[in-house]
Each structure stands twice: as C-alpha cells, then as structure tokens.
Amino acid sequence: DAGVTQSPTHLIKTRGQQVTLRCSPKSGHDTVSWYQQALGQGPQFIFQYYEEEERQRGNFPDRFSGHQFPNYSSELNVNALLLGDSALYLCASSLGPEGVLSYNEQFFGPGTRLTVL
C-alpha cells in the first residue's frame, strides 16, 4: 500500500506564475483534502474533493482551485502566485467526505514545498 503520495516534492516559482500540485490518495480512499501550512503556523484547510466535486472550502481566494479525477487523484492549482503563497502544501485522503474532520481517519502525504520568489 503506497499511502498518500504528492508531487513534486519541491517547487520554485516566481510571482504571477501558475502552479499545479498533484496528490494520489491512499488505496481505497475516495476523498482528498488540501491544506496550506505557512511557516510557523498550523495547516490551513483549503478545500476538499469527493466524487470529482469540491465539497467544502476554507477561506482561500479563487486563485486556488482544484480538480479530482475518476481515479480519485487530485490537483491543486494556484494562479497569479504571490510571495505569501510560499508554504508547504499537504494533501490528505480519507474514505468518505463526512465533514472535513470526521470520524474517518485522514492520511497525509509528505507535502509539496512551494517557494515563490
């Protein structure tokens, strides 16, 4: 069982560019959530995908968008990058979308470190 995988591991972009991060959920999981962790802060919930639709969303602007594919993998897209978007982006998978924090255990990937210059 491969667990949750994310790619790439690290990424460097410049302001104004666009970035796509990828996540493959743990085998058997159908729900993917994305989090942003800025330096010195706890993870902040971005959004959650289930059945290829965005089900819940945190307080993030529309520059942050996502997608879920039929195989349950997911992408996070960020447009018009700002310096403040530099962070570790975590993906978590679970079985079922029963609330962002449900009784269904979430499994996290190792994250993608995004640096915006």
Add this chain to the structure above:
Amino acid sequence: ILNVEQSPQSLHVQEGDSTNFTCSFPSSNFYALHWYRWETAKSPEALFVMTLNGDEKKKGRISATLNTKEGYSYLYIKGSQPEDSATYLCASNSGGYQKVTFGTGTKLQVIP
C-alpha cells in the same frame, strides 16, 4: 477561545521522563478533535480522534483526554523515548461543522 491553541510551543525532555501538552479549542459547536504526530520529513500521522466529553484514548505510551465543556485536550507521553521526538498537532472543527482549525503544534525533543 476562538482559535485552536497549543502549549507549550516546544519543549525538551530527558529520555524516560513523562510529559504532557495542551490543546485548547472553542467549546461551542464542538464536533471532533484530532491529534497528529508529525516527524520531520515525514507525513503527519493520526494518533487519536476524540468526540465525547470525558473521552480518554491510549496508544502504547501515549494517551489523550478530552474536555469539550471547557474546550481542552491533554496529550500525555509516559517514559519519553528519542523516537517520540516530533511535532504534535491537534485539530478541531468546533465553531461550525465545516470549520476546521489546526493548532500550531508542540515540538517535542527527547534527549537521550
């Protein structure tokens, strides 16, 4: 409490010592509280999910308690070992079913 707060921010303990840290969260509209263990360069690992006031969970030398009325949870580690060194995160979705908030974590270092 409007946000999830964890204390202390960091601590160092000697191998064999027991330790504990705190997670405070909004007590209104409480739904669930999770504890995660996050080792450097690895993925956060779920330790416990707690939902009921008075809940106590245990996994090996690590245990946790929950007080939903006053909005706090304690994580205890008995006989700390170097492999316990990690950041311990709590997360709650009090204050609304869909509003999830993580604390900033407690970074534990166990000195051999």
